[in-house]
Amino acid sequence: MVFQKRTSSEMESCGGSHVAEMPRVPKSARGKRSVRKKESQGQAMCAFDLLATVAGKLLDEGEGSLGNMSAGSPVLAASAKDVCVKQEQCDEEGKHLKNDVMDQDSCNESALISHIASQRLADHHARKGEDLNEVPKAKSEAVDKEPSMISCTKADLGSNFGAIADRWSPESVESGAFTGDAAANVMALAAAAFNKNAPDMYNLLDPMDVDVKPPPLVSSDSTGEMPLYGGKIHRSVSFPRGPKGGAECSVDRENDDDDDKSSGCTHSSTATNRGFRPNCTADQSRVKKFLACKYRKVAPARMHKGDLSYSDADRKPSFRNKKMYYTRQRTQRSTFKRRKMLDRHSTLMPEEFAKSNAKRTTKVNAREPHAASLEANKGSNSTPFHGSCKSNDCHVKLKIKSFKVPELLIEIPETASVGSLKKTVLEAVNAMLGGGLRVGVLHHGKKIRDDSKTLIQAGIGHDDMLDNIGFSLEPNCTRHSSQVAAPEDIEFLETVETTEPLARIAPADSSSKHGEVDASQELALTPLTANYQGNDHDSVHSPGGISSPEKASANSRAIVPVTPVDSSAGAIVPANKAKRSAEQGQRRIRRPFSVAEVEALVLAVEKLGTGRWRDVKLRAFDNAKHRTYVDLKDKWKTLVHTASISPQQRRGEPVPQDLLDRVLAAQSYWSQQQAKLQPKTPPLAEARLLT
DNA sequence: CTTAGGG
DNA sequence: CCCTAAG
Numbered sequence: 102m103v104f105q106k107r108t109s110s111e112m113e114s115c116g117g118s119h120v121a122e123m124p125r126v127p128k129s130a131r132g133k134r135s136v137r138k139k140e141s142q143g144q145a146m147c148a149f150d151l152l153a154t155v156a157g158k159l160l161d162e163g164e165g166s167l168g169n170m171s172a173g174s175p176v177l178a179a180s181a182k183d184v185c186v187k188q189e190q191c192d193e194e195g196k197h198l199k200n201d202v203m204d205q206d207s208c209n210e211s212a213l214i215s216h217i218a219s220q221r222l223a224d225h226h227a228r229k230g231e232d233l234n235e236v237p238k239a240k241s242e243a244v245d246k247e248p249s250m251i252s253c254t255k256a257d258l259g260s261n262f263g264a265i266a267d268r269w270s271p272e273s274v275e276s277g278a279f280t281g282d283a284a285a286n287v288m289a290l291a292a293a294a295f296n297k298n299a300p301d302m303y304n305l306l307d308p309m310d311v312d313v314k315p316p317p318l319v320s321s322d323s324t325g326e327m328p329l330y331g332g333k334i335h336r337s338v339s340f341p342r343g344p345k346g347g348a349e350c351s352v353d354r355e356n357d358d359d360d361d362k363s364s365g366c367t368h369s370s371t372a373t374n375r376g377f378r379p380n381c382t383a384d385q386s387r388v389k390k391f392l393a394c395k396y397r398k399v400a401p402a403r404m405h406k407g408d409l410s411y412s413d414a415d416r417k418p419s420f421r422n423k424k425m426y427y428t429r430q431r432t433q434r435s436t437f438k439r440r441k442m443l444d445r446h447s448t449l450m451p452e453e454f455a456k457s458n459a460k461r462t463t464k465v466n467a468r469e470p471h472a473a474s475l476e477a478n479k480g481s482n483s484t485p486f487h488g489s490c491k492s493n494d495c496h497v498k499l500k501i502k503s504f505k506v507p508e509l510l511i512e513i514p515e516t517a518s519v520g521s522l523k524k525t526v527l528e529a530v531n532a533m534l535g536g537g538l539r540v541g542v543l544h545h546g547k548k549i550r551d552d553s554k555t556l557i558q559a560g561i562g563h564d565d566m567l568d569n570i571g572f573s574l575e576p577n578c579t580r581h582s583s584q585v586a587a588p589e590d591i592e593f594l595e596t597v598e599t600t601e602p603l604a605r606i607a608p609a610d611s612s613s614k615h616g617e618v619d620a621s622q623e624l625a626l627t628p629l630t631a632n633y634q635g636n637d638h639d640s641v642h643s644p645g646g647i648s649s650p651e652k653a654s655a656n657s658r659a660i661v662p663v664t665p666v667d668s669s670a671g672a673i674v675p676a677n678k679a680k681r682s683a684e685q686g687q688r689r690i691r692r693p694f695s696v697a698e699v700e701a702l703v704l705a706v707e708k709l710g711t712g713r714w715r716d717v718k719l720r721a722f723d724n725a726k727h728r729t730y731v732d733l734k735d736k737w738k739t740l741v742h743t744a745s746i747s748p749q750q751r752r753g754e755p756v757p758q759d760l761l762d763r764v765l766a767a768q769s770y771w772s773q774q775q776a777k778l779q780p781k782t783p784p785l786a787e788a789r790l791l792t
Numbered sequence: 793c794t795t796a797g798g799g
Numbered sequence: 800c801c802c803t804a805a806g
Binding site: 712 | 793794795796797
């Protein structure tokens with residue numbers, strides 16, 4: 102039982118209700134990663150799970166607990182304890198279970214807390230003679246099915262605090278989304294209850310290892326914190342505490358999905374559903390070469406299994422399979438990475454790709470994993486090029502009206518709808534673009550391969566018949582052609598929020614100048630894609646906003662690839678074995694952090710502290726496929742630096758001063774925090790040195 | 793793989 | 800951003 106001891110000071114300042122992040126103590130102190138919370142998944146059911154576990158245990162217990170219950174004693178507490186004891190007794194399985202439960206710890210602390218709180222309240226009232234009937238009854242129900250646990254809570258709450266309940270819809274309870282006010286109220290109540298029943302509370306909390314961490318530097322207030330990138334929404338509620346003006350106690354609540362309807366904070370990027378943002382974010386991030394093999398060896402066929410079970414397991418854990426479930430869960434991460442690597446390593450095995458997609462894709466016909474496969478033809482595809490170039494001086498003016506996409510071969514079942522056809526094509530194109538393209542130049546029908554040649558050398562001059570020149574998009578790039586955005590770029594564009602899915606990739610337009618219309622419509626119509634949009638938009642309206650829809654329609658822009666690919670796009674794989682191998686050594690393109698990103702980063706660091714970059718990533722940039730934790734760390738580094746230099750010396754998109762201030766504040770706070778915990782024998786050591 | 797730092 | 804040593 103990992104029972105993080107509270108610092109006495111923390112106890113005082115927080116009245117025992119403090120739940121904050123644990124600073125990353127020097128490696129060892131923090132324990133193995135196994136204990137690391139799987140923040141990225143199953144957060145919704147964390148609290149749920151515990152309850153479920155309890156319920157399950159209770160069921161197994163049989164009469165014992167039931168009797169307990171009718172007695173009106175804090176069932177939850179009792180059972181929780183029970184579970185613990187039991188777990189300790191049990192061997193293997195028990196351990197797993199226990200660990201797993203703890204694994205989830207912080208994932209949904211507040212959910213637990215609030216739940217507990219309400220439970221407490223209910224108990225409280227029950228003891229006072231109120232709701233005597235209702236409460237026990239609700240509880241017994243709760244033991245039967247986990248869902249009722251929730252409703253029970255709500256019921257209790259409702260009967261006692263109608264006002265709150267009003268704003269606390271079942272959904273919100275379940276998903277953990279409450280409005281700031283409601284949350285505040287609840288939390289206040291919780292706090293009250295907490296104090297009254299502190300001892301009991303501990304019983305509840307301890308087994309959960311409700312992360313006891315030093316107070317976060319800044320606990321977001323009731324306005325709630327809203328990570329910009331996560332698919333989850335962090336709502337923090339802080340309840341007033343003792344005289345100490347220091348850090349606040351905050352219970353951070355991370356809900357993960359579809360909730361938030363009641364929270365009033367709607368943001369495209371928050372409207373995501375975790376189930377859809379699975380592991381497979383076809384991460385383009387760089388992965389060390391060897392790993393791929395390594396992983397492949399380790400878990401060859403596991404992938405599918407894990408993947409497929411993911412959503413299910415995630416949403417509907419079963420008591421019985423708990424062990425299995427968590428095991429899988431644990432596996433997931435590596436699965437994710439694995440996929441990343443496979444991705445990186447050129448081609449994804451069609452099967453896997455398709456399969457994993459089929460799972461999340463509502464559209465892709467499950468029976469037809471290879472709903473669409475395409476093949477781009479190897480050769481270059483000449484393009485209709487309207488060389489309307491006037492020449493003046495030594496400049497050659499070219500006007501490219503459109504590019505022709507390399508030939509694509511698409512297979513789709515006859516039964517497929519036109520919509521899905523469109524989508525498939527779109528995906529195919531995107532996939533291809535994502536796979537990398539290169540621009541070829543044709544002159545008099547001949548390919549000019551030597552990139553170093555000057556135009557003149559190549560024979561392209563003003564007096565040249567410009568009609569003789571042509572461009573082509575070629576699959577399989579060794580992208581050195583600056584013309585085409587690197588896959589990451591594409592991703593970026595896509596994520597930047599623009600809606601144009603892809604502008605004009607089709608042959609010369611025939612009617613509409615806004616080629617993107619079609620595509621975007623398509624996207625919009627596809628729930629699936631819509632989801633991605635939410636998911637993948639890692640940056641929310643970057644202030645410095647890169648692209649705007651209009652931009653895309655500029656006719657000069659022959660190509661504006663915006664790939665919805667990534668994670669889930671389609672069951673298509675660029676047939677052209679886009680060999681990215683060459684790009685192995687390619688430096689990633691530079692993507693300056695937007696203010697929004699910076700803010701998200703700051704927010705996350707304020708809460709998690711420095712030195713937990715992986716967590717920060719997961720928390721605030723989970724959806725930003727680029728932006729590795731190393732990036733975040735680096736960014737923080739530069740932010741700190743930036744903050745410490747004069748504004749005049751800063752470059753790039755100016756970061757709001759207040760953000761920088763927060764950076765400094767957080768930086769110093771956490772470094773202190775670290776210093777405090779670091780020296781295990783600081784006093785002694787120093788003393789010695791001094792003597 | 794993650795962290796932490798230097799480059 | 801990249802690269803690496805450590806853990």
